[in-house]
Amino acid sequence: MAQIEITPHITSFHVELEWFKQPYPPNVFLIKDGGQGVLIDAGFGDDDSFKQRMEFLEANSDVKLKYIMLTHHHYDHSSGAQKLKEATGAEIVLHVDEEKWLLSPQEETGDFDIPEDQKELRKKAQEWREMAAKAVPDMCVEDDAVIKVGGITVHCLHTPGHTAGHLCFYVPEEKVLFSGDNVLGVGTAAIPPPPSGSMTQYVASLHRMKTVDADLLVPGHGPVVKEPQRKIQELIEHREQREAQIVGLLADGRDDVKSIVKAIYPELNKHLVSMATGQILSHLHKLQDEGKVTLEGKGPDTKVVAA
Numbered sequence: 001m002a003q004i005e006i007t008p009h010i011t012s013f014h015v016e017l018e019w020f021k022q023p024y025p026p027n028v029f030l031i032k033d034g035g036q037g038v039l040i041d042a043g044f045g046d047d048d049s050f051k052q053r054m055e056f057l058e059a060n061s062d063v064k065l066k067y068i069m070l071t072h073h074h075y076d077h078s079s080g081a082q083k084l085k086e087a088t089g090a091e092i093v094l095h096v097d098e099e100k101w102l103l104s105p106q107e108e109t110g111d112f113d114i115p116e117d118q119k120e121l122r123k124k125a126q127e128w129r130e131m132a133a134k135a136v137p138d139m140c141v142e143d144d145a146v147i148k149v150g151g152i153t154v155h156c157l158h159t160p161g162h163t164a165g166h167l168c169f170y171v172p173e174e175k176v177l178f179s180g181d182n183v184l185g186v187g188t189a190a191i192p193p194p195p196s197g198s199m200t201q202y203v204a205s206l207h208r209m210k211t212v213d214a215d216l217l218v219p220g221h222g223p224v225v226k227e228p229q230r231k232i233q234e235l236i237e238h239r240e241q242r243e244a245q246i247v248g249l250l251a252d253g254r255d256d257v258k259s260i261v262k263a264i265y266p267e268l269n270k271h272l273v274s275m276a277t278g279q280i281l282s283h284l285h286k287l288q289d290e291g292k293v294t295l296e297g298k299g300p301d302t303k304v305v306a307a
């Protein structure tokens with residue numbers, strides 16, 4: 001565990017999770033000024049994470065925690081929220097379009113794609129979702145809402161894509177943009193197909209994020225990014241290239257999701273098939289939104305018809 005100072009007003013509460021299989025556990029940050037503070041995301045709700053985060057807060061005992069602001073509902077960011085709220089009295093803040101997803105733990109919404117045969121892990125994920133759903137928001141905000149922390153401000157930017165009510169948080173006084181899971185420190189974010197995610201909205205959100213006057217991008221997973229605009233532009237281009245690849249395969253006569261997934265990811269590990277299918281479906285939904293194709297059927301069996 002480590003407290004890492006990102007700016008004089010922003011600290012990362014980093015907790016290592018041995019059981020977490022991905023390389024980058026969820027990030028949790030404290031923004032503080034003038035004796036007040038907010039957390040950006042809450043991380044996992046396991047006892048060890050909770051204990052360590054409370055130790056961090058105790059080390060910042062001059063700070064009165066006002067809010068726990070969630071970038072989105074996925075359980076790796078939200079399942080710790082209720083316990084932290086009970087311990088500190090801070091209020092939970094979420095975007096209005098995200099509330100129903102947080103409060104519907106039975107839905108799988110692209111938080112993590114756990115293969116059908118990994119029963120233990122799937123059971124665990126369900127428990128996380130149920131824990132996350134206890135974090136009933138005290139305040140549901142809309143785009144451009146501003147939260148004051150002492151003398152600095154946290155601006156809520158509705159940036160849907162990874163989820164429907166995803167928020168980025170911008171602190172203009174520090175020129176810092178918290179990007180949630182829309183932009184990660186390393187790699188590309190997973191964008192689930194509608195209704196929980198949207199590639200159409202995601203690309204629009206990236207364009208909006210690129211216009212923010214930020215010197216530092218602070219992601220939901222992985223290290224901070226020093227050239228936010230360049231990183232965001234790379235992701236925009238990555239999506240454009242992927243879309244062009246799919247359009248090319250459709251022009252060559254491929255007309256179902258399975259064969260497109262095979263062509264784009266020829267060496268795919270079977271555990272990643274459903275995640276890859278979700279990514280391709282998201283791109284196809286974007287093409288459908290633009291009137292370029294029509295989709296028939298569901299999931300991997302979706303057929304693509306030229307519009």
Ligand SMILES: [Zn+2]
Nearest residue numbers: 072074111181
């Ligand atoms: Zn997420």
